[in-house]
Amino acid sequence: MRHKTLAHFTGIFFTFLILNVFHLQAQYTVKGILVDSLTHESEPYATLRITLDKSPDKPVRLNVTDTKGRFQEKLPHTGNYTLQITSVGKRTVVRRFTITDSKRVADLGTLYTCDDAQMLKGVEVVAQKPLVKAEIDKISYSIEDDPDSKTNTTLEMLRKVPLVTVDGEDNIQVNGSSNFKVHVNGKPNTLMSNNPKEVLRSLPANSVKSIEVITEPGAKYDAEGIGGILNIITTDTKMQGYNVTLGANANNMGISGYAYGTVQVGKFTLTGNYSYNYQDQPRSLSESGREDFTSTDYRHLSTGGSSKNKGNFQFGNIEGSYEIDTLNLITFSANIFGGKFDTQGDSHTSMSDHEWNERYSYLTRNRSTNQFGNIGVNADYQHSFKKKGEYLTLSYKFNNSPNNNEADTYYDEVKDVPFSLPHQYFDNEAHTAEHTAQIDYVNPFNSVHYMDAGMKYIYRENYSDSQYFLENAQGEMEASQNLSSKYQQGQHILAAYADYQLKWKKFGAKAGVRYEHTFMDVEYDYMPERNFKAGFDDVVPTLNLSYMLGMSATLRANYNMRINRPGIWYLNPFRDTSNPTSVSYGNPDLDTEKAHILGMTFNTFSAKFSLNANLTYTFINNGIERYSFMNNGVQENTYGNVGKSQRTRLALWMNWNPGSTTRLSLNAGGDYADYKSKELNSHNSGFSGNLFANVQQTIPWELRLSLYGGGSTPYVSLQGKGSSYYYYGINLSRSFLKEKRLNISLFASSIFQKYNSYRNETVTDTFRSWSNSSYPSRRYGISISWRFGELKTQVKKTQRSITNDDVKAGGDNKTGGAMQ
Known part of the structure; x- marks a missing residue:
């Protein structure tokens, strides 16, 4: 019945969509084709600017001709x-026309242009810039040249950017992947990287100049294995004024609110952003099982339970600048992020022998609190030289990420358990602190040759203090020296990089190298015999080649080496024994993971259709893998540099705009992965794929409708495989008031299913285990935003700043898991 309802709903929607598209053809339209008057060849990507005669300074449409010089604008x-x-290089073509109710279509036919003799003699002619520009390592979309930026938010404009997809719930993907970084004016923004949709939803688009999609990060970026960078370039116009945007969101799982504002006082310019989110999720369900091949008496382990999670998180930042003069600029920024989530869980565990006769059982009750946060401060000084584009930047950054986990575990209904199950409590305090200094120099020698270079120093401290308490015979909680641990890891990282870029006719090349030396000092307060020091060097080369196949198509090839340093949750040796049948802990002896990536990309884009196809081959010889093994009937889970992997992936991104009010986008990918580990005697391989599709349509009464859905096949890992999944949703929104300053959206997702279930399986020579988790998936609510004031300025930024993105995040306590 549920599937019939969904099919009926989908059929009605697409019938309505098709009828609406035909209705749009009857609306007001201008069309034509532009060709060269001498060669009679079409003129692709010429810029169109359409204005009403009564307001010639305000374009109603701004676009470009397609690859055959044609245009058709609503x-x-x-x-x-x-x-x-x-x-x-061409003369400007000007045509006047009239649209009436009796003449809805203005067919201008063939328009002719020719070379501009004055321009050829060196006289500068100012023309409108194309909206999209492709370079050797990135694609840029000009927000300021798009008329919609005057009323939309940055998140709404992001839907137009090539290689970027925003679904009905405002989840963002870059080049088909959700694993990306967000930078602002070339420097990382922790808030946006962790919560891009919340922050970009509160950022007015008229404060943004352009958005860059950097698909192949070069040597100037830390050698971290990310899929891409979304770089937001803000405007630097020096005018007075202010702008404030307020918004709120309410749904069946929580509420949120945000505020964004910008103001200028004299030579100082300030911008600020704040958001608060509260979540109260319905109860989640879980079940798991394990078969121990090494035992007959304790063969089968079964566990089933549920948990309830609620809490809040908030974030905010402030940025400012002071322009000393036209050649010297000082900027600063500060951000704070934090939250707290409480979890209550209960589970029942039963152990049986090889004939499924129960040997023992018990009930586990767990109450835990997870507090997390981040505090960051940046300061930059930039000196610009008289040559355009040449500058020197000095930067400093401090970042601290505290985390605190507390858990209280006790047991009921204990039956024939052969080991002790005392009431236990642990308090685990951890943090990562960083001090970073950096210098960058950029020099564009001419239009063909470009060079940049820099140096960087990082001091990073990973700290963990885990206190474990057990209930003694007198019923008192007593500290356990054997289970407690105190650990400190200091890292000194010195890096230097150089990039060279060549642009010659249709050919482009960019080569770079990055050298990083890391010195590590590890100390254990309770086990000083384990203290050690180590140092290692990494040379990271990059190479990108590109060739323009035409005005709209580019072929690129690249090689990148990336490294991942393990984060605190991979390194922390603290043993979590709250589940006595499955113990987890980190490995402080982990080494840096190195990945080698070969890729080839083809892209073509136009006003109507865009396509990006990317083929990559990645191999890793010392991959950090989470693995499990049996130890006297207890499953132990930890990490090690024990993996060798090869992965070949083909990703496809497409966008089609059949009309000015209709947009269809598709993200699809498939890969074959092969995992091996000699140390664990494991080998696994297989195919997997994913698909995402989105349809956006403006319907009568200026309503914007979005229907989306997607899913994935099961994925493979070193010792097992995961499960498939699917999702879908709908979003309906409308803008009100003057200049569309008030926006109201209604949204719903997974409305026909209460839970999404995910299954994982691990198979080794000694055991087989599986787990099945069900999380609440049905979501519906309303979102409101209101913008007031007139933004006339934006914080001016230095061209370079610090980005630390070399750490591999992970573990059960990472903040991202609390905000899904």
Whole structure:
């Protein structure tokens, strides 16, 4: 019945969509084709600017011709219009036309242009910039040249950016992947990287100049294995004014609110952002099982239970600048992020022999609190030279990420258990603190050659203090020296990089190298005999090649080496024994993981259709893997540099705009992975794939409708495999008031299913285990945002700043898991 309802709903929607698209064809339209008057060849990617005669300074449409020089633009209403078509090296074409109710389509036919003799003599002619620009390592979308930026938020504009997909719940993917970093004016923004949709939803688009999608990070970035970078370039216009945006969101799992504002006082410019989120999720369900091949008496272990999670998190930042003069600029920023989640869980455990006769059982009750946060401060000084694009930047950054976990575990209904189950409590305090200093120099020698170089120093401290308490015979909680641990790891990282770029006709090349020396000092307060020091060097090369196949198509090839240093949750030796049948702990002896990536990319884009196809091959010889093994009937879980992997992936991104009010996008990918470990005597391989599709349509009454869905096949890992999944949703929104300053959205996802279930399986020579987790999936609610004031300025930024993205995050306590 549920599937019939879904099919019926989907059929009605697509029937309505098709009828609406046909209805749009009857709306006001101007069309034509632009060709060269001498060669009669089409003029692709010439810029179109359409204005009403009564307001010539405000374009109603801004776009480019397609690959064959054609254009067809929808117009808002009747009136007298002027069309200007500009192209570098060509004379501007100007045509006036009129749209009435009786003449809804203005067919301008073939328009001719020719070389501009004055421009050829060296006279500068100012023309409108194309909206999209492809470079050797990135694609840029000009937000300021798009008229919609005057009323939309940055998140709404992000839907137009090539290689970026935003679904109905505002989840963002870059180049088909959700694993990306967010930078602002070339420097990392922790808030946006952790919560991009919340922050970008509160950022007005008229404060953004352009958005860059950096698909192949070069040597100037830390050698961290990320899929790409979303770089938001803000405007630096020096005007007075202010802008404030307020918003709120309410759904069946919680509420949130946010505020964004910008203001200028004299030479100082400030911008600030704050958001608060509260979540109260319905109860989650879990079950698991294990078969121990080495035992007959204790063969089968079964566990089933549930947990309830609720809490809050909030974040905010402030950024400012002071322009000493036209060549010297000082900027600063500070951000704070933190939250607390409480979890209550109960589970029943039963052990049986090889004939399924129960040997023992018990009930576990767990109450835990997870507190997390991040505090960061940046300061930059930039000196610009008289040559355009040449500058020197000095930067300092401090970042601290405290985490505290407390858990209280006790047992009921204990039956024939052959080991002790005392009431236990642990308090685990951990943090990662960083001090970073950096210097960067950039020099564009000319239009063909470009060079940049820099040096960087990082001092990073990973600290963990885990106190474990057990109930003694007198019923008192007593500290356990054997289970407690105190651990400190200091890292000194010195890095230097150099990049060289060549642009010659249709060919482009970018080569770079990064050298990193790491010195590590590890101390254990309770086990000083384990203290050690180590040092190692990494040379990280990068190479990108590109060739323009035409005005709209590019072929690129690249090689990148990336390294991942393990984070605190991989390194922490603290043993979590709250589940006596399955113990987890980190490995402080982990080494840096090195990945080698070979890739080839083809992309083509136009006003109507865009395509990006990416083929990559990645191999890792010392991969950090989470693995499990049996030890006297107890499953132990930890990490090690024990993996060798090869992965070949083909990713496809497509976007089609059949009309000005319709957009269809697709993200699809498939890969074959092969995992091996000589140390664990394990080998696993297999295919997996994923698909995401999104349909956006403007319907009558200026309503914006979005329908999306996607899913994935099971994935493989070193010792097992995961499960498949699927999801779907719908979003309906409308803007009100003058200049569309008030926006209201209704949204719903997974409305026909209460839970999403995920199954994982691990198979080794000594045991087989599986787990099945069910999380609440049905979601529905309303979102409201209101923008007031007139933004006339934005914080001016240095061209370079510090980015630390070399750490591999992970563990059960990472903050991202609490905000899903």
